Amino acid sequence: MIVKINRFQGGRYQTQEFELDIPKGVTVLDILMKIKEEIDPSLSFRAMCRASICGTCGVKVNGEPRLACNTRIYQEEVIIEPVDNAEPIKDLVVDQDPLFVRLRRGKVWVVPKGESLPLRPEDLSKTSRSSDCILCGLCDSVCPSLVEDKNFGGPAFFTRAYRVIEDPRNTAVEERIRDLVPFNVQSCVHCNNCNIYCPKGCMPERWITLIEGKLLQRGYIQKKAEDFGFLGF
Ligand code: SF4
Ligand code: SF4
Ligand code: FES
Known part of the structure; x- marks a missing residue:
């Protein structure tokens, strides 16, 4: 799966591409965790409950606002970005x-x-x-x-x-x-x-x-x- 992440770093956005060996149907949060744990520990995002309860994991997935923990990906490629209408802090983390x-x-x-x-x-x-x-x-x-x-x-x-x-x-x-x-x-x-x-x-x-x-x-x-x-x- 090709994962493109629009990261906010040093005052600007930059898209970084990752190629993952991961089954289809995993959640966006699974994807972000895998990247953080196995490829790039500097990737920042918010998540806590993994169960659509805490409200912390909002991101844009293929252009639409979603909870990362309850959005499953079946396509070959996905684009993950910070949500709109909020000041970016780092990577996918915005000021709530x-x-x-x-x-x-x-x-x-x-x-x-x-x-x-x-x-x-x-x-x-x-x-x-x-x-x-x-x-x-x-x-x-x-x-x-x-x-x-x-x-x-x-x-x-x-x-x-x-x-x-x-x-x-x-x-x-x-x-x-x-x-x-x-x-x-x-x-x-x-x-x-x-x-x-x-x-x-x-x-x-x-x-x-x-x-x-x-x-x-x-x-x-x-x-x-x-x-x-x-x-x-
Ligand atoms: S989208 Fe708005 S109304 Fe719906 S759960 Fe989130 S904050 Fe509440
Ligand atoms: S203007 Fe804002 S609050 Fe009103 S319907 Fe549209 S999105 Fe909802
Ligand atoms: S991790 Fe809590 S709502 Fe997604």
């Missing part, structure tokens, strides 16, 4: 901090009453797929609105925010909803990229639409002019 900084700024966490009780399955019916988010950031990597508007929270942020405001244990729901105002939910252009590429099927755009509705309902934001069908000249 901006998402976590936004989550902290937006206070996106549950404030339980007294001791924190476990969630029952029926409690999760409202949060449904937003609960499956592993904060891998792949949705952010394909979001055009995050590029255009630096104050936009982004699909990963709003997916976690929805999960938090619909959590029945949360005693700070109204504060949490109000705290979302600075994150420009209306900058979403509803392109659907996040829904298409989320590896966990979380449907981020759906939660963005529902959060926009909650903010409109409370008068924290106003309907956009184009939503009224006005024409611009």
Whole structure:
């Protein structure tokens, strides 16, 4: 198998080619581990759980954002690159901090009453797929609105925010909803990229639409002019 890796080193990208004797059907993470262990120990990438849970192993595989640990390769050739919309650090490692900084700024966490009780399955019916988010950031990597508007929270942020405001244990729901105002939910252009590429099927755009509705309902934001069908000249 021919493996091409677009590595970020010394301030620039450089594609390096490896020829591997490896069976088809292995994961991208298996490929990266084999290269690191047997050919080039300097290759940098992130991974922890190997089970689509930790959210650390996002890369671009043949041009599309994927989790390295759950993407199998059956072709003779594969191209692996760092994800888009993120500052590269080294090789395939990008800076994931901006998402976590936004989550902290937006206070996106549950404030339980007294001791924190476990969630029952029926409690999760409202949060449904937003609960499956592993904060891998792949949705952010394909979001055009995050590029255009630096104050936009982004699909990963709003997916976690929805999960938090619909959590029945949360005693700070109204504060949490109000705290979302600075994150420009209306900058979403509803392109659907996040829904298409989320590896966990979380449907981020759906939660963005529902959060926009909650903010409109409370008068924290106003309907956009184009939503009224006005024409611009
Ligand atoms: S919504 Fe999906 S793609 Fe986005 S961070 Fe969560 S799991 Fe990853
Ligand atoms: S639907 Fe909205 S949040 Fe999702 S990728 Fe498109 S602009 Fe970004
Ligand atoms: S290694 Fe944890 S999600 Fe891939």
